[in-house]
Amino acid sequence: MGRRQELEKRQTLLARFGRLVATENRLDALLTIIAEEVRNILDTDRCSVFLVDSYKGELWTKVALGMEEKILRMPMGQGIAGFVAKTGSAVNIRDAYRDTRFTQDLDRITGYQTRSVLAVPLKGRDGKVLGVFEVLNKNRGSFTDEDEGLLRILATMAASFIENASLYDDLRRSHLETIYRMALVAEFRDQKDTGKHLRRMSRFSGILASAMGMSYQESEDIRYASPLHDIGKVAIPDSILRKPEKLSAEEYEEMKRHTIYGSQMLVNAESRLLRLAARIAIAHHENFDGSGYPYALKGESIPIEARIVAAADVFDALISKRVYKGAWNLEDALAYIKSEGGKRFDPMVVERMAICFEDVVEAMEEENRRCVAEEQVSSLSPGLAGPAQPHLRS
Ligand SMILES: [Fe+2]
Ligand SMILES: [Fe+2]
Structure with a gap:
């Protein structure tokens, strides 16, 4: 390729890069796009984006290991990326294995052989290092000053988008966490293993939603809104x-x-998730055959999200231990849900639950492990929850 053509190609790629990074606000997806585009523009074998975790004093990056993606962490200051993050200056080397700053740890894990390395810092608006762009193994020759200049431009462009995406991520996470904590408040008086029930029923609801053919976003929304199904219980007196x-x-x-109380607390919220939670709260005890409450709605006049959550909620209540009953085994619980298809539950939801049952079991095990880890931390403070109460009766 002639010099002119090469320049034109780079300009086109650069424009594309600008367009792509500007349209993505999820940090995770953004990092993948950036790495892929930078790899193309600089004609190199690999590009890694390292981000600084200033809380832990570490750098982290996502690496592909076979089919899986893993997050790798390293202490600040270690390796080339660590050096760049710490000093804020760029590094351009031909032969990594002959540079004392280089550590072979990553290569050992990924089975990769690094030769040439070009790394520049990613700086935020205030000049603080947010992370490091690292490109490895230039396809032809080694990295030039021009490559370094180009990578610096890309780093400047990417930095503000990464900064925005992490702010957005933080905001999203704290929104979700607040919703979850609100749900905990409602169930805290009611049951001992509140956290476990909420986590599991919310995972089941999300899995069921996607098994019903809902989009990723819709399923995630149902997952995160479902823990609020019983929020209205905060208005029920202790005596009851x-x-x-x-x-x-x-x-x-x-x-x-x-x-009704639950939906009154949530209705007309500005947040999409809370409005969804309101629809779930009002209708999660409606039965498909019209025998439920509060409005004895029937069939498809019950919002689909409530039909999904109803099955997931009861399924989890069955497999949980309660004062008035032991924990059912998974097959018996599924058999019960199936037997109620067309009566208590939407037959379509029941059918899909049987199909995605393996995913449900896997999610349950994962949430159980997570709850054990959390209990170990919270066992430092005495349990404040009251005696366990029947859940199904409500
Ligand atoms: Fe309920
Ligand atoms: Fe529940």
């Missing part, structure tokens, strides 16, 4: 919510109102 004996007819009527 925590009553060990059977509820009187009047008390049961009040208990049923947690659906």
Whole structure:
């Protein structure tokens, strides 16, 4: 390729890079796009984007290991990327294995052989190093000053997008966490293993939603909104919510109102997730055959998200241990859900639950492991939850 053509190609790629990074605001996807585009523009074998985790004093990056992607972490200051992050200056070397700053750890893990390395810092608006762009093994020859200049331009362009995406990510995460903590508040008085139930039923709801053919975003929304299904219980008096004996007819009527209270708390929210949570809260005890409450809605007049969450919620309640019953095994719980298809539950949801059952089991095991780890941390403070109460009766 002639010099002129090469320049034109780079300009085209550069323009494309600008367009692509400007349209992505999820940090995860953004890093993948950046790495791929930079690799093309600089005609190199690999590009890694390292980000600084200033809280832990580490650098992290995503690497592809076979089919999987893994996050690798290293202490600041270690290796070429660590050196660049620490000093803020660029590094351009022909033979990595002869440079004392280079560590072979990453190569050992990935089975890759690094030869030439060009690394520049990614600086934020305030000049602080956010991370490092590292390109490896130039396809022809070694990296030139021109390559270094180009990588610096790309780093400047990428930095502000990375900064925005991490802010957006933080915001999204804290929004989701707040929603989850709100749900915990509602269930805290009611059950001991609140966290476990909420995590699992929310995972099941998400899996079921995607098995119903919903998009990734819709399924994620259902996953994160579903823990609020019983938020209305905060308005139910202790004398009812925590009553060990059977509820009187009047008390049961009040208990049923947690659906209405929940939707009143959430309705007309600005947040899309909270509006979805309102639809789930009001209808998660409606039955497909019209025998549920509060409005005895029937079939498809029950919002689909509530039909999904109803099955996931009851399934998890069945496989959980309660004071009034042992934990059912998974097959029995599934058999029960199936037997209620067309009656309590949407037959389509029931059918899909059977199909994605393996994913449900896998998610359950993963959430159980996570809860054990969390319990170990929280066991430092005495349990504040009251005695476990029947859940299914509501
Ligand atoms: Fe409920
Ligand atoms: Fe529940």
